[in-house]
Amino acid sequence: MRVLENRFQVWLVTTDHLTDRIWFRDDADFKVGMNLVAALACSFPVAVLSFILMSNHVHFVLACSHEQAKRFIHEFKRRYAQHMRRKYDVKEFLRENDVDIRPLDGMEESQEWGIAYVQMNCVAANICLNPADYRWGTGNAFFRSTPPRGRRLDSFSGRARKRLLHSEQAFPPHLLVGEEGYILPESYVPVERVENLFRTPKRMNYFLQNSSKAKRRLASQGSESPSFRDQVLLSAIPDLCQTFFRKRSQAELSEEEMSELLKQLRYRFSSNVDQLARVVGLSYERVVTLLDAF
16 A cells, blocks of 8 residues: 655545446445455555445545546446446446546645545435444544454465455455455555544534534435335345246246336335335436336
């Protein structure tokens, strides 16, 4: 892992939200994504200050040049798309998934607000009450009361490392692998740098609770919002297809059966149209039409 000087710019890197597909269909996909972040952080002249992997988009706060930020997210998309092609036979998955890269120049505490924005994505999405409870990112990396617990990467055999990381890349030996099988962000994220930026846990909590994502969560309370993660719905679809239609998968359903499946998902999981569109791979307009049909 390279140590970057403070002269490097800090960037908020965000991919567009996919509306009719999701990046990570199950925990195994998330683990691939987590290990891919570690791989790129250890091979690029980039410091990953904060990141989060959401079902249909990703966010990073990176300290590097603008060109390296572009290369980092392009390579992340490219390698993860390769995983999707191998596992699901999905092609051209992320080619048209646009990216926004904007500077966090340090003025008006922009870096603190940027990191808080990233950390609070899972809370705004109604997945958890605190970013520390979300596994797929740096939510629990800062101001920890206990040190991270994991197994050093150099304690694994070469074959075990390749099987675990799906890569032949050479990693720093000190990296820690958690019980769930991915490299812990605390192993390569410059935790002390981020903590020095916020100075105290109380000050970091102030930015978290007053970020735009936190305000969006408060504004949405009482309105329709998903109560379950996308992956829960995805895992339920095969069982619903078998139970209601004696079909093995969504692909075998007629239009009328698809309409009923969407209604069952909405009823059972309190899903909104946006979530339904993502998990079944249809446009927002098409889902609305099917929900109103039959």
